Amino acid sequence: MVDMPAPNPQRIVLPPHRERARRPRIVRLREWVKRNLFHSRMGTLLTVVTAAVGALLLYGIIYFVFVDANWRVITDNRWLLFAGGYPMDQEWRLWFSVSFVFLLIGMTYGTWASLGRRDHVFIVLVSGFAILLLAHGGAALWSTLWYLIAIGLLYVGYAITIRMPREAGPRRTLQQRIVTGLLIAALPIVLIVLLAFGGARPRELDGFVLNLVLAPVGIAGGLVLAIPLALGRASRMKAISWTCTTYIEVVRGAPLLGWLFVALFILDDVIGGELIVRAMVVLAVFTAAYMAEYIRGALQALPHGQGEAAHAIGLSQLQSTQLIVMPQALRISIPPMVGQAISIWKDTTLVTVILPLRELKGNADSAIAQFEFTPDRIEAYVFVAVVFWVVAFIMSRISQRVEGSLGIGER
Amino acid sequence: MSSETTTPAPAVREEIAQADDIIITENVDKWFGDFQALDDISLNVREHEIVVVLGPSGSGKSTFIRCLNRLEEHDAGKIVIDGIEMNDDVRNLNAIRSEVGMVFQQFNLFPHLSVMNNITLGPRKVRRMPKLDADALATQLLERVGIPEQADKYPAQLSGGQQQRVAIARALAMQPKIMLFDEPTSALDPEMIKEVLDVMQELARSGMTMIVVTHEMGFAREVADRLVFFDEGNVVEQGTPQHFFENPQEERTKLFLSQIL
Numbered sequence: 061m062v063d064m065p066a067p068n069p070q071r072i073v074l075p076p077h078r079e080r081a082r083r084p085r086i087v088r089l090r091e092w093v094k095r096n097l098f099h100s101r102m103g104t105l106l107t108v109v110t111a112a113v114g115a116l117l118l119y120g121i122i123y124f125v126f127v128d129a130n131w132r133v134i135t136d137n138r139w140l141l142f143a144g145g146y147p148m149d150q151e152w153r154l155w156f157s158v159s160f161v162f163l164l165i166g167m168t169y170g171t172w173a174s175l176g177r178r179d180h181v182f183i184v185l186v187s188g189f190a191i192l193l194l195a196h197g198g199a200a201l202w203s204t205l206w207y208l209i210a211i212g213l214l215y216v217g218y219a220i221t222i223r224m225p226r227e228a229g230p231r232r233t234l235q236q237r238i239v240t241g242l243l244i245a246a247l248p249i250v251l252i253v254l255l256a257f258g259g260a261r262p263r264e265l266d267g268f269v270l271n272l273v274l275a276p277v278g279i280a281g282g283l284v285l286a287i288p289l290a291l292g293r294a295s296r297m298k299a300i301s302w303t304c305t306t307y308i309e310v311v312r313g314a315p316l317l318g319w320l321f322v323a324l325f326i327l328d329d330v331i332g333g334e335l336i337v338r339a340m341v342v343l344a345v346f347t348a349a350y351m352a353e354y355i356r357g358a359l360q361a362l363p364h365g366q367g368e369a370a371h372a373i374g375l376s377q378l379q380s381t382q383l384i385v386m387p388q389a390l391r392i393s394i395p396p397m398v399g400q401a402i403s404i405w406k407d408t409t410l411v412t413v414i415l416p417l418r419e420l421k422g423n424a425d426s427a428i429a430q431f432e433f434t435p436d437r438i439e440a441y442v443f444v445a446v447v448f449w450v451v452a453f454i455m456s457r458i459s460q461r462v463e464g465s466l467g468i469g470e471r
Numbered sequence: 472m473s474s475e476t477t478t479p480a481p482a483v484r485e486e487i488a489q490a491d492d493i494i495i496t497e498n499v500d501k502w503f504g505d506f507q508a509l510d511d512i513s514l515n516v517r518e519h520e521i522v523v524v525l526g527p528s529g530s531g532k533s534t535f536i537r538c539l540n541r542l543e544e545h546d547a548g549k550i551v552i553d554g555i556e557m558n559d560d561v562r563n564l565n566a567i568r569s570e571v572g573m574v575f576q577q578f579n580l581f582p583h584l585s586v587m588n589n590i591t592l593g594p595r596k597v598r599r600m601p602k603l604d605a606d607a608l609a610t611q612l613l614e615r616v617g618i619p620e621q622a623d624k625y626p627a628q629l630s631g632g633q634q635q636r637v638a639i640a641r642a643l644a645m646q647p648k649i650m651l652f653d654e655p656t657s658a659l660d661p662e663m664i665k666e667v668l669d670v671m672q673e674l675a676r677s678g679m680t681m682i683v684v685t686h687e688m689g690f691a692r693e694v695a696d697r698l699v700f701f702d703e704g705n706v707v708e709q710g711t712p713q714h715f716f717e718n719p720q721e722e723r724t725k726l727f728l729s730q731i732l
Binding site: 227229379 | 582
């Protein structure tokens with residue numbers, strides 16, 4: 061133990077924690093360790109056991125990643141996993157889209173949050189992972205360069221927006237409107253870049269690109285459908301309320317896999333068209349049912365007074381919903397909505413059951429079906445898992461940060 | 472039973488004595504399920520008049536003023552505001568709502584909008600006022616309620632008293648002829664009550680027609696032209712502050728006053 065300095069009667073006596081804070085770092089560290097890790101016999105035991113298990117696990121992971129694993133199953137199949145049947149000479153379209161999205165992520169962070177040390181560490185780690193993956197094969201240099209440009213744009217977007225004043229005012233409003241507008245327009249823009257003007261045909265969207273297209277369409281489409289559904293279910297008009305309730309209960313009652321089979325076999329007669337469009341419709345319809353319930357919950361959580369105050373200043377029912385009720389309800393429902401978005405992101409792997417659609421997991425199956433890579437299943441699936449985790453983590457992180465900064469206006 | 476004593480007011484201000492009725496209610500009933508909240512209410516208010524409504528909780532006083540801008544729909548009887556009858560015609564309702572401002576116990580500011588936008592929303596969206604004019608109006612109103620420096624803050628960053636003053640400014644921004652106050656100081660900390668009452672008093676002096684549901688007896692005594700006592704959905708007694716505080720007639724009024732004074 062360290063002796064506390066004797067209080068000097070001539071000087072103001074600081075509270076104990078202030079005294080502690082002024083002692084050397086090594087002393088504080090020693091105290092922290094004792095207090096948190098070894099403060100009792102049971103604590104010591106738990107610390108030792110946890111450390112041992114952790115060390116074993118870490119050893120296993122390091123051994124697998126650096127010694128045991130054959131990552132050529134990934135690097136040799138880089139294009140197959142990433143874009144599959146997407147025409148290779150149109151690679152710039154993919155990277156253009158990635159760069160645009162990264163720029164937007166940077167702008168979103170700069171407008172509503174700020175990059176912390178953890179975010180930088182995460183970006184560096186992910187970039188290292190991406191570059192390790194890209195720096196193989198013929199087009200390695202170009203791909204790596206494209207990736208670096210994309211990351212650079214993320215920081216450019218961030219640097220521009222973070223310098224803008226944060227105080228409420230016309231400039232702030234304009235900035236928020238521009239970024240929000242770009243976010244809304246992002247999906248159509250990316251789809252146009254990927255498909256239009258000599259781009260790929262829809263059925264050529266493949267591999268990881270397919271996941272990256274399907275999930276946002278499902279999420280955005282789901283959100284657009286969910287708002288009227290939630291309002292409809294809360295409606296006083298029975299016909300509307302019953303219709304919406306039926307929709308929600310029917311869609312939520314069956315698994316996504318089931319609905320995808322419906323898309324494969326039944327929707328063919330109804331809407332026909334490209335498989336990928338049918339998959340998108342199913343994902344949006346499915347997501348909408350869940351999101352509608354989250355929004356309805358948020359609508360119920362809003363104090364009645366909000367609608368009353370809106371009516372009292374003469375706003376119509378529509379204006380009240382559009383300007384007062386819905387913005388607040390959507391904000392309250394961000395956390396469960398992001399949960400649903402992450403869930404649908406992972407569920408895009410299910411489209412593999414609709415055979416001609418091959419997303420990342422499906423193409424990983426193809427990769428290990430090659431004779432030379434059959435022993436490398438685990439590597440392929442670990443890779444797929446990590447890639448999904450990275451994107452899900454980015455979604456979760458952005459939503460947390462944006463949520464935190466939106467808190468200003470909360471009651 | 473309730474005898475509706477309409478004591479002739481001795482000290483009515485000149486401007487009121489000559490004014491017409493701006494609010495007319497005839498035989499208004501309101502039911503919540505099996506519970507009758509308003510029982511045959513007939514109560515008129517003249518232009519520029521300050522009416523303070525008293526009564527125990529559940530007596531129907533809030534329900535009454537909420538019927539005046541149709542936050543509650545009355546089940547029977549007739550309500551006419553400034554010559555416009557309240558009925559199912561949406562145009563009438565919108566006309567009435569833009570003439571009647573309301574201030575709530577819980578302020579009900581819009582938490583996702585800045586103070587400025589809280590105030591300008593109504594004028595811009597309902598009156599189609601250009602943004603610059605609406606901003607100028609809001610600045611002027613914030614000065615009137617004494618917090619011009621808070622324009623760019625959000626409601627959650629203000630004290631209760633400041634929030635309620637913003638709520639008053641928000642209602643005034645629609646340039647109403649009538650202001651309804653539903654227990655405007657009941658949710659406030661004691662030290663903030665006065666700043667809100669001061670604003671209301673200034674408003675009263677400016678000639679606004681006001682109906683105020685409150686338990687602030689000081690305000691009632693000083694500002695009201697007429698006090699109305701509600702109980703069990705009836706108007707039990709009404710008269711000048713002098714009549715009320717010095718010579719109440721009804722037993723229930725006396726009991727109520729003895730409990731809160």
